[in-house]
Amino acid sequence: MSVPEPEYVIETVELSKRYGRKLALDRLDLRIPRGRIHAIVGANGAGKSTLFRILLGFLPQTAGEARILGHDSQRLTPRDRARIGFVNEEHTLPGWMRVSAVKDMHRRQYPRWSEAAFEGVLGHYHVLPEQKVGQLSRGERAGFNLALALAQGPELLVLDEPTLGLDVVAKRAFLESLMYSNAADECTVIYCSHQMEEIERVADNLIILERGQLKNMSAPEDFCARVSHWIADIPFKGPPPATVPGLLEMQRLDGLHHYLVLDQDEDFADFLRANGARSVQSMQVSLDRAVNSFLAKNHAAPVQQTA
Numbered sequence: 396m397s398v399p400e401p402e403y404v405i406e407t408v409e410l411s412k413r414y415g416r417k418l419a420l421d422r423l424d425l426r427i428p429r430g431r432i433h434a435i436v437g438a439n440g441a442g443k444s445t446l447f448r449i450l451l452g453f454l455p456q457t458a459g460e461a462r463i464l465g466h467d468s469q470r471l472t473p474r475d476r477a478r479i480g481f482v483n484e485e486h487t488l489p490g491w492m493r494v495s496a497v498k499d500m501h502r503r504q505y506p507r508w509s510e511a512a513f514e515g516v517l518g519h520y521h522v523l524p525e526q527k528v529g530q531l532s533r534g535e536r537a538g539f540n541l542a543l544a545l546a547q548g549p550e551l552l553v554l555d556e557p558t559l560g561l562d563v564v565a566k567r568a569f570l571e572s573l574m575y576s577n578a579a580d581e582c583t584v585i586y587c588s589h590q591m592e593e594i595e596r597v598a599d600n601l602i603i604l605e606r607g608q609l610k611n612m613s614a615p616e617d618f619c620a621r622v623s624h625w626i627a628d629i630p631f632k633g634p635p636p637a638t639v640p641g642l643l644e645m646q647r648l649d650g651l652h653h654y655l656v657l658d659q660d661e662d663f664a665d666f667l668r669a670n671g672a673r674s675v676q677s678m679q680v681s682l683d684r685a686v687n688s689f690l691a692k693n694h695a696a697p698v699q700q701t702a
């Protein structure tokens with residue numbers, strides 16, 4: 396009798412990680428369903444790398460549970476690990492080895508190895524089998540890593556800032572090789588990045604972490620719809636910022652007040668009019684603007700120190 400697949404590829408329950416006085420993960424409850432591309436975003440220090448290190452079994456948690464592909468992340472066997480592909484920004488591979496030798500090593504290591512998947516990704520790059528890994532450009536190394544990870548036939552592919560430090564052309568090549576690989580049809584992809592234009596292109600689900608807590612889990616367009624941009628012609632100073640509901644960002648440009656707010660409806664126009672606005676206009680914002688204003692707002696708030 397076959398064992399049913401777990402519904403979630405990643406499941407954390409009240410997961411906490413403390414480094415001395417620093418709480419990096421704060422009773423995090425996160426459930427990532429099987430399939431599709433899930434983006435994890437967060438400001439610097441939000442706890443993304445800590446979460447990955449725990450999930451991949453490189454770091455123990457302080458409290459709570461962390462399961463990956465249905466297994467306790469601290470008790471992963473080599474067989475479990477073979478089901479998880481991982482690419483991070485460091486693209487750590489032995490620089491002295493030739494591309495062909497690294498590939499052979501991986502092919503022997505992974506029983507589900509797919510030559511077609513490997514070639515499908517590496518075909519986007521001018522990488523020769525006789526080249527040493529250390530001679531590859533950053534972009535080529537990123538592509539080589541992705542090719543190796545996908546050829547391993549993973550059920551879960553974790554990409555942790557895979558395009559960090561790449562130029563625009565190399566970023567685009569990486570993204571295209573990922574999209575053309577149809578990775579999301581074969582496995583669940585977790586994409587961690589600060590690059591919102593990449594997230595916009597690839598992600599089906601947007602997960603926002605802030606100070607080790609889950610702040611959003613929805614389709615990117617649904618998050619975008621939560622943030623609105625209002626322009627008001629207010630002849631005086633306008634309402635004090637502390638009284639503006641859902642305020643993320645405020646600016647005065649060419650005599651007009653601009654407000655970026657979260658979870659506000661038409662009542663917000665009434666609020667502005669009640670505060671002296673002669674005209675009010677509302678607009679949608681891009682995902683980049685919505686996420687960055689949300690992160691900046693929370694980031695700017697004072698940290699509550701724990702003893």
Ligand SMILES: Nc1ncnc2c1ncn2[C@@H]1O[C@H](COP(=O)(O)OP(=O)(O)OP(=O)(O)O)[C@@H](O)[C@H]1O
Nearest residue numbers: 414417418419437438439440441442443444445446
């Ligand atoms: N080994 C460590 N010792 C002490 N504090 C740490 C350690 N590693 C991480 N931290 C702290 O834990 C918090 C979370 O760090 P983490 O690297 O997980 O964040 P991140 O979201 O990956 O950030 P970034 O986007 O900058 O990579 C940070 O405040 C960081 O200073």
